[in-house]
Amino acid sequence: MKHMTRKATRHVNQNEGLIFEKSSAGKAAWKLPPLDVPEVDAGKLLGAAERKDLGNMPEVSEIEIIRHFTRLSTWNYAIDLGMYPLGSCTMKYNPRVNEAVARVEGIANGHPYQPEKISQGALRIIKTLSDNLTEITGMDAITLQPAAGAHGEMTGLLMVRAFHQSKGNARKKILIPDSAHGTNPATAAMVNYAVENLKSDARGMVDLPSLAAQMNEDVAALMLTNPNTLGVFEQQIHEIAAILHAKGGLLYMDGANMNALVGKVRPGDFGVDVMHLNLHKTFSTPHGGGGPGSGPVAVKRQLEPFLPAPVVITKGDGTLGFEYDRPHSVGRVRAFYGNFGMFVRALAYIQANGPDGLRQTTEDAVLNANYIRKGLEGTYDLPYSTPSMHEVVFSDKVQAKKGVRTMDIAKRLIDYGFHPYTTAFPLIVPGALMIEPTESESKEEMELFIEAMKSIAEEVEEDPQMVLDAPHSTRVSRLDETAAARKPVLRWKPGA
Amino acid sequence: MKHMTRKATRHVNQNEGLIFEKSSAGKAAWKLPPLDVPEVDAGKLLGAAERKDLGNMPEVSEIEIIRHFTRLSTWNYAIDLGMYPLGSCTMKYNPRVNEAVARVEGIANGHPYQPEKISQGALRIIKTLSDNLTEITGMDAITLQPAAGAHGEMTGLLMVRAFHQSKGNARKKILIPDSAHGTNPATAAMVNYAVENLKSDARGMVDLPSLAAQMNEDVAALMLTNPNTLGVFEQQIHEIAAILHAKGGLLYMDGANMNALVGKVRPGDFGVDVMHLNLHKTFSTPHGGGGPGSGPVAVKRQLEPFLPAPVVITKGDGTLGFEYDRPHSVGRVRAFYGNFGMFVRALAYIQANGPDGLRQTTEDAVLNANYIRKGLEGTYDLPYSTPSMHEVVFSDKVQAKKGVRTMDIAKRLIDYGFHPYTTAFPLIVPGALMIEPTESESKEEMELFIEAMKSIAEEVEEDPQMVLDAPHSTRVSRLDETAAARKPVLRWKPGA
Amino acid sequence: MRYLPKSPADREAMLKAIGLRSVDDLFTPIPAEYRLTRDLNVPRQMSEPEIVDFFRQRSRENGDGYTSFLGAGAYFHYRPVIIDSLISRGEFLTAYTPYQAEISQGTLQSIFEFQSMICELTGMEVANASMYDGSTAAAEAVMMAVRLTGRRSVVVARTLHPEYREVLATYATHQGMPLSIANYGDDGRLSLGELEKSITPETACVLVQSPNFFGIVEDVEAIAAVAHKYGAMLVVSIAEAVSLGIVEPPRSADIIAMEAQSFGVPLGFGGPYCGVIATREKNVRQMPGRLVGQTVDKQGKRGFVLTLATREQHIRREKATSNICTNQALVALMVNIFMTVYGKVGLKELARQNLAKAAYAVAQFAKHGKVPFAGSPRFNEFVVQTSEDPYAINSRLLGHKMVGGLPLKKFYPELGNAALWCCTELTPRSAIDTAVGLVAESERSVRSAKEEVEEVTR
Amino acid sequence: MRYLPKSPADREAMLKAIGLRSVDDLFTPIPAEYRLTRDLNVPRQMSEPEIVDFFRQRSRENGDGYTSFLGAGAYFHYRPVIIDSLISRGEFLTAYTPYQAEISQGTLQSIFEFQSMICELTGMEVANASMYDGSTAAAEAVMMAVRLTGRRSVVVARTLHPEYREVLATYATHQGMPLSIANYGDDGRLSLGELEKSITPETACVLVQSPNFFGIVEDVEAIAAVAHKYGAMLVVSIAEAVSLGIVEPPRSADIIAMEAQSFGVPLGFGGPYCGVIATREKNVRQMPGRLVGQTVDKQGKRGFVLTLATREQHIRREKATSNICTNQALVALMVNIFMTVYGKVGLKELARQNLAKAAYAVAQFAKHGKVPFAGSPRFNEFVVQTSEDPYAINSRLLGHKMVGGLPLKKFYPELGNAALWCCTELTPRSAIDTAVGLVAESERSVRSAKEEVEEVTR
């Protein structure tokens, strides 16, 4: 490895087995207070339903648990360690004050069914966040019930369907650009819509003629991501909306990329009828290794009657409450009110930023993406030269000639101390390198990234095999995914 | 490196510069609320005393700070990562509930001068811990004021001096065994006592004849660590006390090794007149990279009048309060009342254990030390065959023949995923390996340690140079301490 | 803004490098007429202490300090301190989905352990990495059964959590999945007779919850027998995970849809929680959600990866088993740590305390009021019938800083003044006694009022 | 016991391996007559929730929720959340003193940064890794001056924190270090005349605090001039670290002994806090406490180590500069993070807010009561003279959930009913107004009482 990196090195790291391998009968990390009511005979109370044995559940002590998970954690990369430029994922800084306020007693321990009289704090948080998000999106109403983006998509399409039904024709199809994220078509299918692909033009935007041609009274809506997954803003958004609306269709916006727009432009102002947000992207709630998320859906007035129940309202006496009587509602998409803990964090994020901070955040996010684009142009193939917003998508075309693909470059990037970008998405770019730095990266960190990417490009020329064998610095490397899928081992078994 | 280890491997690790190297004018991680009183002109208020410039203090953002310290932290070894067998340091598990309760609002934010009326919670904690510690040590009274062990030693010797003064002769000397920790002689000097060394016998215990010979009316006290720093219990403790008391001397016990005794035997019962405890050892308060500690001093009735002021008392109305009027007190050794936050943690530890848990803890600590002794006997030289309590001390005699010393073995141990033992202490063992596993190590972890130590012994035979060059797995290796001391660079300077 | 790691000079230099004059040049792709020329109307930038104060204030308005007898799908159990100590480590908290296995083994191994423990506890063979919550897990489990059986209609026990039923209805509407509701009998359990009436050869699955919404353990074996007789699958929803410590898991179920909130997840006013689906190995390829599998790396070292991704939306798009992408990973980690802390013996003892508290409360309530379905086996919830409207009683309880049981009228009008009460290991006996006392008082006053009336009418 | 990672079987196997029959065999070295044959009389083993409840209860008895005007060496400033997020990482929390540099670089580099920032703020050339607290730091600084000058007597300003004076007295007694106290003048600052009277050619150092115990900035330059004229060193104690944001540091001091609690350390009823000593390079070899130095490893890579250890007890034993071993490392890390968060600009703004709050309070109090030493420059503390006993006033304030200023009688009898008040950025104007209102009331009632008396006597 000729090029060594300024960004990272290697250090001693603890091995750790499965927790089951540390278990031994009689070890315990738990202790219960003395029981203040009479002991009971479970056999008597439960009869045949009494459980006698808990199988191979582990028995370990507290320090072993602390060490187990602390050791495991050191095997992870994280935003707290460095740049995490996963395109479309908006891996931004997760402020710690958000974690602190989410753990304040009355907020962490509120029961979803406690009387509204003693739930005004939670209701106020829901109301305030709802108001802020409708202002930010330029929409009229919102539901915070969906648990993630995909869940929001489903909720949004259910409302689209309900809207058309109320007009007498539920319609059959959803148009989805070929650049769209997999959840879009998957969601359309769940709501029992047929998916019709819409091709992109040479600039990576919706091809207007095709849209005009494909649009008709069978089309319920277009699911558009804007900026789209190429990081490109749909400049003819106005015409797109016009074409849809002319035929009674609705414009659904996948808001996964709102980090490019907050404070600079509002979807509600450019013709969007319904959209979802990802609080775990744009609004800094932590990804936590895959979740939890929160996918609020904001709509224009005409769709408000169809919002899931309940919705928070201000009652006659000025207090807040839940309204359940929503005759036109699409119904519940989740028990209770959604991922409330994420609302708390998102609101704290908005408060910490204010209008000026939110705008600056968006500007920095776009600035960072363009800085990287500038730095790597020429080194990596840029399939679409259209201006980038918050992310930039390259392809491995140049490196592929040496047999090195985007995933190989990604793996080598790990040796340089970075988390890889998003690979092989969007599908319209063969061998895509989808890079989203977010606003959270310093100039220094991005220069190290650019340096690393350039260095890898050189390595591809000089020693492609070394790149193909990467990563070289990790405790494990190139795990066998084929074997994993062929004979799945999905759980530990004794003596396995 | 023929022998590779089951315990550890290497993994990619982030580099990180000094915080000053990340500073840039205009970055900020702070924000103050709007000022609710009139702005002021500092020049007017402070005149010449107004400060205009804060020199090279850094300017960075919050995420850079999170990353800076998170990256730095990954360069540390810690109890949470694995066995930390530093002899004499008692690196045991630091329970997380202790950290939680220390942060409960009224406990974390109590002001030392707030009226006693609204300080009953803190006073109750001090009182309860004091009672528990006197019971555990078998002493009559205690002060929690000292900030660490050495501070406790000073406080104890001040009381010894005050006691003798009250008898008309302050005396001149303190006897200290050659096996003692450096703080013992250093403390004696601070209290202006002459230090007289006391030699150990062939079994590593106080040499009774020498003690008898050296003991006289000039000797104020013997500072004894029991078990001593060889991990050996002074079996003739009774005779030792008798010899001292016969000549009016006092027996001071350095309680650093109380982890070998709690719940099994009480110093107060075997003749100790005054002793200190290290809450940051025996009672699980975290070491935090070097502190804070807490060094309570427990005494027999005859020394009680000399305790530092104030002491906590129960007042007529049953509430608790501070008594400042202590005519015979040695005076204050610290502002306020000591490291209160450590009292909270130590009390929580005692509550979590209870009498049975404390006893079991001691038994496990001694069991672990003897398991290691058994495992390494024969491989490493055991200078004293006397039974071990909570720690065992080997020497590098065998390995030294190959030019490999205790520090080299220690460095190699790092490659095996362990923190080294204590090296080159106690002084009576040339090339000492002082190993204290504590009760917090599982059988599995200790077997890995024994395996590692044996493997290193083999490596010393096969390839001593490789051991001399260790560690091989760390981001930096064998830092130049001589250069550091010759031309000290003790602070960052711009352009340095 | 304090989260942004850039100085004005940095921004200048970067714009220059890109070849732009001003930040606005970055936004030219956005049609000018849409660009926002004003500040957003959101609160001004707040300092950290102001933010903390804001939420402390909200907390005070939110039932802080009340003793609650509420359960009904969200349970108040003790959360060992180490859960938050560990999940707060940035390496877990700020990592994304473990797509890059080499630098995600921490998350991957912990999910593998989570899947394994869920299997141990449910008696199933495979479990996924998590679903949004118990309600969506139940709905997805039903759709999974529909795919597996090739049938479309579904029978749902009326003793299933009413909000779970609503969610299923929403999911089912446009899937052309006819739902029929089977009622409960006098014992508060799904009536087998009703079940027989609703089930047909077109039934894909029967969905039942156990312990059910009344806290009663359903006769899963008998229900399974009926379902399987018709070639339908049995989907069992478990809302109170702690019950698994002492209640036999529904081993005869084909799919289990669980809400694991009880395992170390804060009530948090309803979320985030942790759904999970477990089933038999043969059904795994129709399972929604992420799965972690064990494998080896190029040196043969054991490691873990996301697997069977061909079920998922990012590969199969409209043909995927579900659209779920982001799940509840960090919450699943809380659950994982909780299960590890209590383990084989602790979970049983914890469940036993819950059982004992509820049994004690039932005995006390029974002395003064009616406790329907008394004969049926139950875990830590039970129904109490009062003569007075439970809302009235509850508002009196509020005065004692207590939250009474959930009035059932809204979901089960036929039950009149019944309310659903819950006791966990955290419910002090004294609180139970106080609550029982207030209910007893209410009964007495109603009775004497009645007597007066009788007096008069006599 | 839940912290112990052993099963009965483990213990059995280990004893067997060692060749022992029972655990008691391990304790045979202890003479039988001393071995404890009973349980210790300490509380029974408690569960985690019980422990948490115990301390929550203590918290409620400990002034939780009171607004306090207390300072006097312990200051209530806002602690940015990230301090605890970062110091709670096990890698910092559960590491020992960084003796093994290869696996302690995190601690070592952070201490190096701490030393550097303390130098930047104090204007000194070197700073150590921490001392126990401000009081012991002052005492050790004085002993350091004694070693450096070879003289033994010490002049202490009476405006030094009284408890610091007590601690110094304790340390000095047996060192044969005569202490003389120099009184303050009408301006509340050390009187130069008094100083001239006490200082002699045998004086090793003058010890003064600035801002002093009354919150007043001392004329350090003038004091330094006098001290240096006699060849004595000037040791300056700084108890309120935040003052360094806007008050010129005592650059003419030879040694600075600081209490850094104000920088992100909880009040914690008096500890743990963070003392630190800073001085000129030429004095470093007489400096107590640990020092971290920069160096290179065998590949020439920058790294950090503990250095100049020949000053310390573990090498020099009775000849060491101090007996200090364990210091306040983790607290120094809090301080380090706090200094990094506020940095060059934030510290100044923070200090400015403190200055403004105190100035406002002084102005308000001055309208109704006497504010002695009014003409002297002060930071965030000030003295208020009342006609009524301040203890009486304070007990009235307690009724409003407020803690009034510290009555000074105890330490300065000549000041009668004076009390020391403190305002920081966290003191709301409303609280100041309420407190001033109550003091004003007290003044009015005393006055009218006096008038009545005069009435009568007329």
Ligand SMILES: Cc1ncc(COP(=O)(O)O)c(C=O)c1O
């Ligand atoms: C463009 C886009 N749409 C939708 C989603 C799905 O959102 P979620 O993962 O929150 O369900 C994602 C998530 O990666 C995305 O990038």
Ligand SMILES: Cc1ncc(COP(=O)(O)O)c(C=O)c1O
């Ligand atoms: C035997 C012994 N005595 C005294 C001390 C000093 O205690 P402290 O570091 O708390 O001052 C130590 C600490 O290592 C020790 O091991």
